[in-house]
Amino acid sequence: MRKFLLTAGLCCSLASAHAQDIAPYGALPSQAQLDWQDMEYYMFIHLGPNTFTDNEWGHGDEDPKVFNPSQLDARQWARTAKQAGMKAIIITAKHHDGFCLWPSKYSTHTVRESSWKDGKGDVLKELSAACKEYGLKFGVYLSPWDRNHPAYGTPEYNQVFANTLNEVLSSYGPVFEQWFDGANGEGPNGKKPVYDWPLFHNTVYKNQPNAVIFSDVGPGCRWVGNEDGIAGTTNWATLNVTGFTPGKGAPAQSVLNEGNMNGEKWIPSECDVSIRPGWFYSPSTNDKVKSVQQLLDIYYGSVGRNGNMLLNVPVDRRGLIYSADSTRLMEFRKMVDASFRVNLAKGAKVTATETRKNNAKVNAKFLVDGKKDTYWATPDNVLKGTITLTFPKATTFNRLVLQEYIALGQRVKGFSVEVLEKGVFREIATATTVGHKRILSFPDVTTTQVRINIQDALSCPVISEVQVYRAPGLLAVPMIQRNKNGEVSITCASADPELHYTLDGKEPTFKSPKYTGFISLPKGGVVKAKAFLEKGKVASTTVTAAFDVAPAKWKVIYTDGQADGADPDRAIDGNPNSFWMTNYQPDASKYPHEIQVDMQDTLVLKGFTYTPRHQTVRSGTIYTYEFYISQDGENWGQPVAHGNFANIANNPVIQTIKFNTPVKGRFFRLVAIAPANENEHWASVAELGVITK
Known part of the structure; x- marks a missing residue:
């Protein structure tokens, strides 16, 4: 712990020195937290006996031999994550069922007792090596809840879990994030243990001093309060933690979602969400992988709201990332890359009001230089200011990115965006917090001038980047619904697409039946649908809905x-x-x-x-x-x-x-x-x- 605190203090000192006369404000991030925030997007992998039993929470009484991913290939996971633009992988080394993905000497419920590789395998060893090969960071999830271990529920269990942590964190190289779930169930004696969080944290920092610890209350990063992957429209990276603990002792979910303005500790939000309805693989969800539009909405609601996006991609029963998940990840990366490829602000002249004087480190031109460590700032006690981008010709855009220099703290409380139209500025967006990154989306606007008005701040605002983009449009996926009488309707949010569908399980094409009205399926069936534009040249992803007996007469x-x-x-x-x-x-x-x-x-x-x-x-x-x-x-x-x-x-x-x-x-x-x-x-x-x- 002491080593971690020294690192945090050094980061703050360097920030002050770099910023010359700009005093830090409030709780500050450590260097490890700054590096973590820059990662923005990485992979979660859930794997264990639940993969083979169709459970979300195993009971710990599963036969370990059920775990047998006969084609397990951690290099495929790492390669997929790298190609998807992700920066790391966190794996469920031990979930609530107590099953360990490594041959732990503190458990008899591990890969050692499984059928996989005749008990001689080690998932963590393979994945940590694959992450190193592909330039990814490696993280681990270990649940303190253990539905298998006989000591769970007793005071002795805390040391058992600390030993387990020590075993993992000392054996597989650098760990960038330690993920703690606050779930706390009853043990064999009918009692819930009181987790010794100081012991657990000290064990982490002893082995991995630069690890960011995740839980409801950090101390490195916090749960965002939901499993939808969406942060609050107001999202402070600071949180009040005194008197709170992970799990049932955590702050309200609404507080976790938004943080606390002037919170006592720097604990930014991590937005966890699964690419499927559940966290572990199930064959029944192979056709329920989130669409590109859904993933984009999550990206804007997490990375675009001062959080990090942790996207779960569960490994299937072969031990591979399933093809539908992999394909969707590549489609998503292609769309993100296309949306943020050309920063139109780089071609603009940048001016600002209320610029701090006599400081070479502060200049409006730094706002569009693409460097996170340069910035514009107002003088002390000046909490408002306006940044203006003037384009050499009319420019069309629909995304605006704003970033604070968070090494000096999070400051902005509110801002607005205006564009010049016919000689008059019109407001097109308003927002509250900024933090590491704020992305605003709006319909296409065309203008020669954009104004960002910082309307209020906790201390003098320090802004590092202003970026402007024109993201391409995306054809929405259809929505399939069935009413009580068994009549199926297909709709689409995009303007005037042609909707085509199949009922035989085949992939819809432009030649498949065209949807023109209700499809009667009172006894159930499988509907697949796709939206098309330009006579079939542009197509959405396929959406599938499976129905059973309709409740018409119920x-x-x-x-x-x-x-x-x-x-x-x-x-x-x-x-x-x-x-x-x-x-x-x-x-x-x-x-x-x-x-x-x-x-x-x-x-x-x-x-x-x-x-x-x-x-x-x-x-x-x-x-x-x-x-x-x-x-x-x-x-x-x-x-x-x-x-x-x-x-x-x-x-x-x-x-x-x-x-x-x-x-x-x-x-x-x-x-x-x-x-x-x-x-x-x-x-x-x-x-x-x-x-x-």
């Missing part, structure tokens, strides 16, 4: 008292944007809640789906459930499925539960046993479905 026959306006039929209306919710209960003893449905037909069911409410307010999400099937709606017997929707609080995507054996029935009943968030004593359902195929 009726809700019983619920607990629902909240006002939360009609229970909304749980079976085919619309995931509507929801049913039960009344608020003052205490947890009023749980469970339930909903019963008559399908009007007797079906052989192989499973069910639960779509949680996924809106701005994620309220009433179910965690522990029981699912029953009945022939008569009165005799329910034992549940055909029960358990937890793992990680649903942070990643509220559709949950697919398969039964061990098919069950015949006409009625089904979902019982919410416990909520995902302990303080929510109610339940909600956006959509319920059944699996018959």
